[in-house]
Amino acid sequence: MLTVDIIAGARPNFMKIAPIVHAIDADQSSIEYRLIHTGQHYDAKMSGDFFTQLGIPEPHYNLGAGSGSQAEQTGAIMRGYEQVLQTKPSDLCLVVGDVTSTMACAIVAKKAGIDVAHVEAGIRSGDRTMPEEINRLVTDAITDYFFTTSAKANESLRTAGIDDSAIFFVGNTMIDTLLKNIDRLRKPDFFDEQSLISGNYIVITLHRPANVDKPENLATMLNAIAESANGLPVIFPVHPRTRKNLEQLPQLPECIHVVDPQPYLQFIYLVKNAKAVLTDSGGITEETTVLGVPCMTLRDSTERPETVTMGTNELIGTSVSNIPPAMQRLLAGQWKSGQVPPKWDGKTGARIVEILKQLQVASQTRTNAA
Numbered sequence: 001m002l003t004v005d006i007i008a009g010a011r012p013n014f015m016k017i018a019p020i021v022h023a024i025d026a027d028q029s030s031i032e033y034r035l036i037h038t039g040q041h042y043d044a045k046m047s048g049d050f051f052t053q054l055g056i057p058e059p060h061y062n063l064g065a066g067s068g069s070q071a072e073q074t075g076a077i078m079r080g081y082e083q084v085l086q087t088k089p090s091d092l093c094l095v096v097g098d099v100t101s102t103m104a105c106a107i108v109a110k111k112a113g114i115d116v117a118h119v120e121a122g123i124r125s126g127d128r129t130m131p132e133e134i135n136r137l138v139t140d141a142i143t144d145y146f147f148t149t150s151a152k153a154n155e156s157l158r159t160a161g162i163d164d165s166a167i168f169f170v171g172n173t174m175i176d177t178l179l180k181n182i183d184r185l186r187k188p189d190f191f192d193e194q195s196l197i198s199g200n201y202i203v204i205t206l207h208r209p210a211n212v213d214k215p216e217n218l219a220t221m222l223n224a225i226a227e228s229a230n231g232l233p234v235i236f237p238v239h240p241r242t243r244k245n246l247e248q249l250p251q252l253p254e255c256i257h258v259v260d261p262q263p264y265l266q267f268i269y270l271v272k273n274a275k276a277v278l279t280d281s282g283g284i285t286e287e288t289t290v291l292g293v294p295c296m297t298l299r300d301s302t303e304r305p306e307t308v309t310m311g312t313n314e315l316i317g318t319s320v321s322n323i324p325p326a327m328q329r330l331l332a333g334q335w336k337s338g339q340v341p342p343k344w345d346g347k348t349g350a351r352i353v354e355i356l357k358q359l360q361v362a363s364q365t366r367t368n369a370a
Contacts, residue, residue, distance in 0.1 A: 001030050001031075001032055002030060002031045002032070002091050002092065002356065002357075002359075002360040003032050003033070003034065003090045003091045003092070004024075004031060004032070004033045004034070004090060004091065004092045004093075004094050004117075004356065005033070005034050005036050005084075005090040005092070005093045005094065005105075005109070006020060006021065006033050006034070006035050006036065006094050007036050007038065007081075007093065007094065007095045007096070007101055007102065007105045008035070008036070008037055008038070008059075008096070008101070009037065009038035009039065009040030009065070009077065009099055009100065009101025009102075010040045010097075010099040010100075010101060011050070011261075012097055012099070012174070012283045013096050013097055013099060013101065013102075014050035014051070014054060014056060014264075015050070015054065015173070015174045015177040015178075015264065015283070016096040016097055016119060016120065016173045016174050016177075017035070017056070017096055017173070018050075018054040018055065018056050018173075018176075018177050018180075018349075019173045019176035019177055019180070019348060019349025019350075020094070020119070020173060020349045020352055020353065021033065021035065021056055021057070021349075022055070022180075022349060023349035023350045023352065023353040024353055026350075027350075027353055027357075029353075029357055030357070030360065031353065031356055031357065031360070034060040034061065034084075034090060035056070035057060035058075035059045035060050035061075036059060036060065036061045036062075036063065036081065036084065036105070037059035037061070037062045037063065038063045038065050038077045038080065038081070038101040038104070038105070039062055039063050039064040039065040039066055039077075039080075040065050040073060040077065040099060040100055040101045049263040049264065050263070050264055053181075053263055053264050053265050054177060054181070054264060061080075061084050063076070063077055063080030063081060063084075064076075064080070065077045065080060065101075070100065070131060073100050073104075074100055074103070074104045077100065077101055077104040077105065078104045078105075078107065078108050081104070081105045081108045081109075082108050082112070085108065085109070085112045085114065089112065089114065090109075090114060091114070091115070092114065092115050092116070092117055092356070092359075093105055093106065093108075093109035093114050093115070093116050093117070094116075094117045094118075094119065095116065095117070095118055095119070095139060096118075096119040096120055096173070097119070097120050098120070098123070098132040098133075098135045098136045098139070098303075099132070099135065100131070100135065102118070102135055102139050103134075103135040103138050103139050106118070106138075106139045106142055106143065107138070107142065110142045115144040115145070116139075116142060116143045116144050116145070117143065117144065117145040117146075117147065117356075118139055118140060118143040118145070118146055118147065119147045119173060119352065120147070120148070120149055120153075120172075120173075121139075121140055121143060121146035121147060121148055121153065121157065121167075122140065122146060122148045122152075122153030122154060122155075122156045122157040122167075123136060123149065123150075123152075123153050123156070123282075123303040123304060124136065124137075124153075124156050124303055125299075125301040125302060125303040126301055127300070127301045129210075130208070132282075132303075133303070136303070140157065140160065140162075144166065145166055145168065145355075145359065146162060146166055146167045146168065147168050147170045147352055147355070148167060148168065148169050148170065149170075149171060149172045149304075149306075149341075149343075149344075150169075150304075150305075150306045150341060150342075151169070151342075152305055152306060154167055154169055168351075168352075168355050169343065170343065170348050170351040170352055170355070171342075171343030171344055171345060171347065171348035171351065172286060172341075172343070172344045172348055173348045173349055173352070174283055174286055174287070175286065175287075175290055175344040175345075175346065175348070176346050176347070176348050176349050177264075178268065178287055178290055178291075179290075179345075179346035180346065181264070181265060181268070182268075182272075184265055185265050185266075185268055185269035185272065186263075186265045186266050186269055187266070187269055188259070188262055188266040188267075188269065188270055189266075190257075190259055191269075191270075194233060194235075194257055196233060196235070196273075198273040199273065199274075199275050200232060200233075200275060201232055201233040201234070201235055201274060201275060202225075202229055202232055202233070202234045202235070202274060202275055202276050202277070202278065203234075203235050203236075203237075203270055203271055203274045203276075203277045203278070203279075204225060204234060204235070204236050204256075204277070204278045204279065205236075205237060205239070205277070205278075205279045205280070205281050205284060206218070206221070206236075206239070206242055206279070206280055206298070207239040207241050207242055207280065207281070208280040208298075208299065210299075210318055211280050211298060211318065212239075212241060212242045212245055212246075213245065214245075215245045215246075215248040215249055218242070218245055218246065218249070219249050220320050221298065221320055221323075222236075222249075222252065222253060222256060223253060223320075224320040224321075224323045224324065225256075225278060225323060225327075226253030226254075226255050226256055227253075227324070228323055228324040228327035228328070229255055229327065230327075230331055231255065232255065232275065233255055233257055234253075234255050234256045234257065235257050235259060235270060235274075236256055236257065236258050236259065237259050237260065237261050237262050237267065237270075238258050238259070238260070238261070239261065240261075246258065268287065268291075271284065271287060271288060271291065271293060272291050272293065274293055275294070275330070276293065276294040276295065276296065276330050276335070277293055277294070277295045277296070278295075278296045278298060278316075278323075279295065279296070279297060279298065280297065280298045280299050282302065282303055282304050285297055285302065285304055285307040285311070285313040286304060286307055286311075286344075288307075288311070288312055288313060289306075289307045289310070289311025289312050289313060289338055289340065289341070290311075290340055290344060292312060292337070292338065293312060294312050294330055294335040295307070295311075295312050295313040295314070296313075296314055296316045296323075296326055296330075297313055297314065297315050297316060298316055298317070298318060298323075299315065299317070299318060300315070300317050300318055301315070302315055306341045307338075307341075310338060310339050310340075310341050311338040311339070311340075311341070312335070312336065312337070312338035313338075314326065314336075
């Protein structure tokens with residue numbers, strides 16, 4: 001029996017682990033898992049709702065890391081996971097994405113002599129000022145098995161010296177979750193209250209430090225979006241990181257409507273029916289690509305280049321002067337159409353489980369031979 005610890009801590013993680021959990025449950029094979037919630041996102045709006053909506057079982061462990069600085073969160077997660085492994089070791093630690101929990105649990109597992117598998121390995125932005133980029137680099141430096149979403153990620157790993165035998169191009173588990181739930185989407189409560197019309201509003205999400213940590217920068221960006229929206233409602237589900245700085249602004253443009261972070265099914269409904277999405281999130285650019293919704297990334301780099309080269313996303317940058325011309329093209333109906341990248345087909349979770357089973361057999365063969 002292969003015992004796998006599946007690590008989740010922040011909002012994006014839950015969409016990524018759900019297909020793996022469901023595939024293991026459906027397979028009823030010789031794999032058992034322990035779902036470990038690090039507590040990096042501890043608010044129900046950021047994590048708790050996802051367990052219910054995505055059909056994920058309650059975690060076997062909740063490390064309760066809570067808030068704090070990068071170092072404080074990392075330390076709390078590492079201490080909590082170390083205690084779990086000291087009580088009962090696992091055979092494999094499976095981490096997803098690029099959040100603090102990903103890196104912290106990978107380090108603890110390797111120091112405990114436990115193999116690490118990284119889902120969404122190999123993606124790179126090239127921007128080391130992003131905490132997520134550091135998390136990716138550190139995690140992949142100690143990972144044993146690399147599950148990738150794109151040919152570009154495979155190439156990045158090979159360039160770093162990773163042998164092909166450890167790289168598995170499986171696709172995108174976040175898209176598994178999207179496709180599985182596309183017929184279950186729910187209209188947000190505020191949708192009718194604000195008289196929103198499908199295809200006639202814009203969604204924005206902002207949480208990167210460069211965009212939100214200085215209130216004056218945040219105000220300038222919001223004003224530029226509002227002024228170029230041509231009167232369309234702009235719906236802004238506000239991340240807790242952003243809200244504290246938003247509250248320092250004297251006034252928001254009239255067309256910008258601030259709402260709470262939305263549960264998964266409501267948020268995807270909002271995105272699917274939007275005219276466009278402006279974001280600094282990587283995962284949302286993947287979802288808009290599959291949904292065929294125009295997307296503008298308000299960053300100077302992206303770790304998901306396939307959403308630009310193949311999908312509906314364009315890298316606008318952090319200069320607000322780039323927003324009006326991009327919005328003009330959108331409103332003129334001149335936005336590009338995209339296509340779905342290879343293996344973003346809803347079957348990634350099943351592919352990962354099949355590979356885990358093969359790895360288990362290979363490991364048992366080596367043990368018997370020894």
